[in-house]
Amino acid sequence: MFRGTFRQLPKGPAKVFGNWRSIHTVPKLRNVEQFTKNGIEGLYSPEGFKTAWLDYQKFLTLNLTLHTNGTENELRPPYQILLQTAKKTTEQHVFHFASQAHNNHFFFEQLSDKSSVKKTRPSRFLLERLADINLPTIDAFREQFLLAADSSFGQGWVFLVELPDKSLKILKCNNDGTPYYYGKNQSLDLNGSVDELTLDNLNKVKELAQNGEKDFTLPLLAINVWDVAFIQDYGTTGRADYLANVWECINWDIVNKRLFQV
Numbered sequence: 001m002f003r004g005t006f007r008q009l010p011k012g013p014a015k016v017f018g019n020w021r022s023i024h025t026v027p028k029l030r031n032v033e034q035f036t037k038n039g040i041e042g043l044y045s046p047e048g049f050k051t052a053w054l055d056y057q058k059f060l061t062l063n064l065t066l067h068t069n070g071t072e073n074e075l076r077p078p079y080q081i082l083l084q085t086a087k088k089t090t091e092q093h094v095f096h097f098a099s100q101a102h103n104n105h106f107f108f109e110q111l112s113d114k115s116s117v118k119k120t121r122p123s124r125f126l127l128e129r130l131a132d133i134n135l136p137t138i139d140a141f142r143e144q145f146l147l148a149a150d151s152s153f154g155q156g157w158v159f160l161v162e163l164p165d166k167s168l169k170i171l172k173c174n175n176d177g178t179p180y181y182y183g184k185n186q187s188l189d190l191n192g193s194v195d196e197l198t199l200d201n202l203n204k205v206k207e208l209a210q211n212g213e214k215d216f217t218l219p220l221l222a223i224n225v226w227d228v229a230f231i232q233d234y235g236t237t238g239r240a241d242y243l244a245n246v247w248e249c250i251n252w253d254i255v256n257k258r259l260f261q262v
Contacts, residue, residue, distance in 0.1 A: 024064045024065045025061055026058050029053070029108055035053075036050065040111055040114075042115075043249040052228060052230070056104065060100050061097075063097045064078065067097060073094065087184075099178045102178070103222065107157075107222045110221065110251055111249050114248050117249055117250060117251050120251055123259065125256075125259055126255070129167065129259070145158065146247060149172075150243055152225050154175070155174070155226045156177065157172075158173070159223075161217040162218045162219075163217055169217070171185060179219045220258045223246055230242035
């Protein structure tokens, strides 16, 4: 789930995988026919949904196909490709499309019409984990989560992630960052001046890498703050309205199932 899809097409004498080639295609969402016709109530018009999901995901999967054709990644879904390429400097063009395709799919999987998601609620387990990080109510979490998204500069993603010790954290990933690997979550913006806190965090990342330590987080909830996610319906200055509407269209039944429970 949430890891993309691909299919195989016949194509003459292939050099690597016999007589078949694999192409990455747009995964089919639940209610996609309804969303294509009517949009996502409370969030997207039909045109907005088409731009943010159908058109953009097609662009990502097409480019992923072009960059992986004839390679070992041809048969892998985006999730596996991003993990395979995250540490390879010569494969960052592949990582970009794999990470974006996975993140966007993950984001759209959790969305439903505003009227239908009113019946869903964050689970008791999720609320308890949030309380452990000083977010005692869902309103407090909403405020911090949307603030992190609205304060992001440029393109990127904001995730609620589960850490190895099962605690939760709000994680900002710039550009095509992934929440799965600390070395490529791109949570640090190093384009301008670097303050003391950013430098400390950068040194921690270097220390983890030098010691060969693993720091693997699992995303539970995501918000896409790339312009393509909102510009069709909200314009260039409508990010705050878009974020508020995203919150109202989160299907908490999906999010609850992503949380590890003993």
